[in-house]
Amino acid sequence: MTQLTDTHLYREIHEQPAVLRRLLDKEEATAAALADLIHGRAIDHVVIAARGTSDNAGRYAQYVLGAMNGLSVGLAAPSLFSIYHRPPRFGNALVLGISQSGQSPDIVGVLAEARRQGALTAVLTNRPASPLADQGDVVIDLQAGEERAVAATKTYTAELAAIALISAALSDSAEQRQALAAMPDAVAATLSMNDAIAAAAPRYRYMSRCVVAGRGYNYATAFETALKLKEMTYTIVEPYSSADFLHGPLAMIETGFPVMIIAPAGVMAAEMAEFAHAVRGRQAEVIAISDAAEVLATARVPLRLPAPVPEWLSPITAIVPGQLLAMHLAHARDYDIDAPRGIHKVTETV
Known part of the structure; x- marks a missing residue:
């Protein structure tokens, strides 16, 4: 390898x-x-x-x-x-x-x-x-x-x-x-999560499907984290707004179903904590990327963001754990990290 x-x-x-x-x-x-x-x-x-x-x-x-x-x-x-x-x-x-x-x-x-x-x-x-x-x-x-x-x-x-x-x-x-x-230093601090994420990744080596949820500024982070997991680990990953997920997709949840929640501190944190409690009540396994104590407390795998930043800038740091998790999970599966199957660096669509 x-x-x-x-x-x-x-x-x-x-x-x-x-x-x-x-x-x-x-x-x-x-x-x-x-x-x-x-x-x-x-x-x-x-x-x-x-x-x-x-x-x-x-x-x-x-x-x-x-x-x-x-x-x-x-x-x-x-x-x-x-x-x-x-x-x-x-x-x-x-x-x-x-x-x-x-x-x-x-x-x-x-x-x-x-x-x-x-x-x-x-x-x-x-x-x-x-x-x-x-x-x-x-x-x-x-x-x-x-x-x-x-x-x-x-x-x-x-x-x-x-x-x-x-x-x-x-x-x-x-x-x-x-x-x-201050964001370059905040991203540098976030990269210190590498070892913790490397230790967590093997738990999901045989995961075939999961959900990533975010809302507000980090709605984008849910989509990008899901894309990285799809590209590098070939897992079926669906991104959702936490609000949209409660309108039907909640029915997917069964015991042990992985739900990754992106919820840095800010006005959305309390709502995302409630969402985490809701999916945990249906026996989902919560992976939380957050620096909000109420969100991290809900998680089977809490991934604490080490550098608090204003909520409007939090997607710049919050995506880094998703990148690292996709990389380490692909590595655990012995996939080609630099060249995932079937895709190219430049895709020219018409």
């Missing part, structure tokens, strides 16, 4: 603090320029074009730009542009493309149509010399360096940080900027 520390994935997960420092240092001025354009054009809504991991970053943007900046944020349906050829009217929107590679034709097509309609366009990408970047009025370079593992890790947290950087620039808030500047 390959030594875990020799894999690209292990190194890239542990590069995340350095990537975030570089992004926050080098792209602050670009985010400020985008904020000026948004204010100058009185932009009143945002449309995000993305796929896969980047789509999960878009879910985060819905909450951050909505709660912190009062913007209505929707996710584009790229097939309307590339297959049906029935693009909707963007109106006075910012159309934001998010893509690690900047290569997918359907995402490029959304931004090309936005430019044709005269909308403001912006791009978050790790490849500023890419077809998608060519369609952006403003391009934020994720500054992640080459990401060689198929499963995206450092580019995802960079996307989240770039969205938070835009939000802070729009608010012109020194408090938000200060909180964001």
Whole structure:
């Protein structure tokens, strides 16, 4: 078996603090320029074009730009542009493309149509010399360096940080900027969970299905954690809002069914603790990623986040245990961590 520390994935997960420092240092001025354009054009809504991991970053943007900046944020349906050829009217929107590679034709097509309609366009990408970047009025370079593992890790947290950087620039808030500047150290502290997660992972070596639940800002984290587990461990993993899960899917629960709950401290913590009690009452096995005592107390496997952060930034740290768990579980199953079966680093959809 390959030594875990020799894999690209292990190194890239542990590069995340350095990537975030570089992004926050080098792209602050670009985010400020985008904020000026948004204010100058009185932009009143945002449309995000993305796929896969980047789509999960878009879910985060819905909450951050909505709660912190009062913007209505929707996710584009790229097939309307590339297959049906029935693009909707963007109106006075910012159309934001998010893509690690900047290569997918359907995402490029959304931004090309936005430019044709005269909308403001912006791009978050790790490849500023890419077809998608060519369609952006403003391009934020994720500054992640080459990401060689198929499963995206450092580019995802960079996307989240770039969205938070835009939000802070729009608010012109020194408090938000200060909180964001502390995130590289918070992610570094979260990486100290590696050994505890490595010890917990073998318990789930034969797990074939599970649920990941989150809500609010960490609705995105539930989706991204589920995606990492699917990609790397080939497990059937369904992400849910805790509220949606109670509307029907609760019937899936049986004795020992694993339910992972993402619930950092904040306004959602009390509700997520109630949710944990509800699934435990049906004999589910709760895995909790949290720094809230009331949530951790419900868990068969409590994974304590070591660095409390403001709730609006918590997805940047809360995803790290999910990345680590997927990596260690794949390693326990003797899977190829850097190249999961059947998928490629760049997927070009039309």
